[in-house]
Amino acid sequence: MDVRTAAADTGTKARTRRAILDAAVTVLTADPAASLADIAAAAGVGRTTVHRYFPERADLTTALQQMGWEHVVQATRRARLTEGTGAEGLDRLCQEYFELGNVLMLVFNYSAPDGDVTWECDPDNQSVLDLITRGHHDGSIDPTLTGPWIRDILWALLYAAWQQSRTGVASRHQALDSCLRALHKVVAP
Amino acid sequence: MDVRTAAADTGTKARTRRAILDAAVTVLTADPAASLADIAAAAGVGRTTVHRYFPERADLTTALQQMGWEHVVQATRRARLTEGTGAEGLDRLCQEYFELGNVLMLVFNYSAPDGDVTWECDPDNQSVLDLITRGHHDGSIDPTLTGPWIRDILWALLYAAWQQSRTGVASRHQALDSCLRALHKVVAP
DNA sequence: CCGGTGTGGAACATCGATGTTCCACTATCG
DNA sequence: CGATAGTGGAACATCGATGTTCCACACCGG
Structure with missing residues (x-):
């Protein structure tokens, strides 16, 4: 043992x-x-x-946060952000994040009360910002939208899409599809 | 007296x-x-x-919810949803909602735990859906995006924009501007 | 079979939030 | 000036969540 x-x-x-x-x-x-x-x-x-x-309760919430961010990191890796155009990588990232479901919602909600260091505790925050910058340069992402703002839009859309799916307003697939199309239209130059 | x-x-x-x-x-x-x-x-x-x-605490939260929705209703009225194209009305609605600031965040957050009847308790929910339908017909709003989904996108973008403004990432004006541009691109046919 | 491991439940102490009561203080108005 | 409304604070009871301890039970491998 x-x-x-x-x-x-x-x-x-x-x-x-x-x-x-x-x-x-x-x-x-x-x-x-x-x-x-x-x-x-x-x-x-x-x-x-x-x-x-x-x-203690704090031990549980800490472990939850840790597990949640680990899932996010793995999803980010699966999205292979360095391949293809910036917009394509963002598309894959959106799909991977959506699959996280409740875990994403938990990370999303629990970050706010703890403090405003939400994104600084995401190990892959920089990877995403770099991806968007690449999209700015390769012409696949509107350069008038800043990296942080697009990142926040991504999360906000995912939150809305997941709520739609969770409350039965739309099927899981429909919600993801709507989300991807909205994201695509927003980032298009 | x-x-x-x-x-x-x-x-x-x-x-x-x-x-x-x-x-x-x-x-x-x-x-x-x-x-x-x-x-x-x-x-x-x-x-x-x-x-x-x-x-009781419940009395306070009830009064808060009531006040919050009243503000939302007044903002909806100020947006004059029946004037101009659907997209124009949505634009005005976004601006009015953004001005509500913390009140909007409170309504947004407190609705979730209570139940999934979030939108049914909004007296002006139907007005907004009607506005979007009008936009579908007058060609100013992408008809492939459903009313409820656009409404949720609006709220999600407002949430993200307000967070940006609240945490100092962007100024209040910059946040609103980013939000309006993102919304405009999403709903454009 | 037996000892260790993991578990569930009961019982208890503690703590913070809540709700209630009572009294003193202040300002305003007749 | 005196009455009244509005307020603040102290004290208390209560309640639910939390954290701890202890013991009994079940399972599993030697």
Whole structure:
């Protein structure tokens, strides 16, 4: 057990931890003020178990933030921002982010109250800004729109699209399609 | 005093009530989980006084929602949605909404947790949808984008723009300008 | 079978927010 | 000047969430 402790990603403990984190994502996106009891119930575990993995509430939210940003980073990598034109990369990024679903919403919502350092804690913020700059130069992105503003538009559109999908106003595919078309029209020169 | 009781909009009580509501908007947009003590301090009144005007927290949030939507309704009226093309009306609506500032953010944020009936509680929701439909017909708004989706894009862009302005990334005027240009490009056929 | 591991639940202490009561202070108006 | 309205603050009770402790149960590998 000693050797496996560090890398026990498939053990019982790791599975329980994942279950708690997943449930927390779902519950907290629906109600950011949900209690630990709610999260425990949603995860199908006892409240005691939650405290066993995350002694304090802050430990859970920290782990959530960390996991959320990791997902964002992975999605950014999958989007292969350095390939093709700037607009094409932005398109892929939008698709990848959309697939994150609730996780994206959580990162989006939880960043605001903590402070205004939202984007500084995103390790891939610079990659995205660089992508937009490249788009400015290759003529695929309107140069009158600044990098940060386009980044914020991307997130805002994703938020709106996900809400549409979540409330059943539109199907998941329709929401993504609308989002991509809107983004495409905004960034076009 | 008997006669004035109902219409005492300028009296001491009315001013205190306004001060509490205004402070609540500011404080709750910054931190939705702020305590009544925080709001009282921001309003420059005692916590007792807050309870005197709003016996329970729910009474305060209800009054806030009501006031917020009233502001939205007034802004909608000022935008004169029935004049000019659909796109022009949408432009004016965006400007008016932007001026609402924190109030808009509060309505935007507080609607989500309460339930998914966000738009149904907006008395002017139908006016906006009608405006977009008119834009579809007069050729000023892309008919492939549905009414609800454009409405959501409007709010999402306003949210992003206001954040930019609030965090000092862009000036108030720059943020509004960026927002209007983005909106214009999105809705253009 | 038995010992360790992971878990659930009950019980308890604590803490912050909330809501209530009461009293003193101040300003304004008749 | 005196009455009244409006306010602030202290004190208190309450409630829900949180965090902790302890014990019993189930499962699984040696």
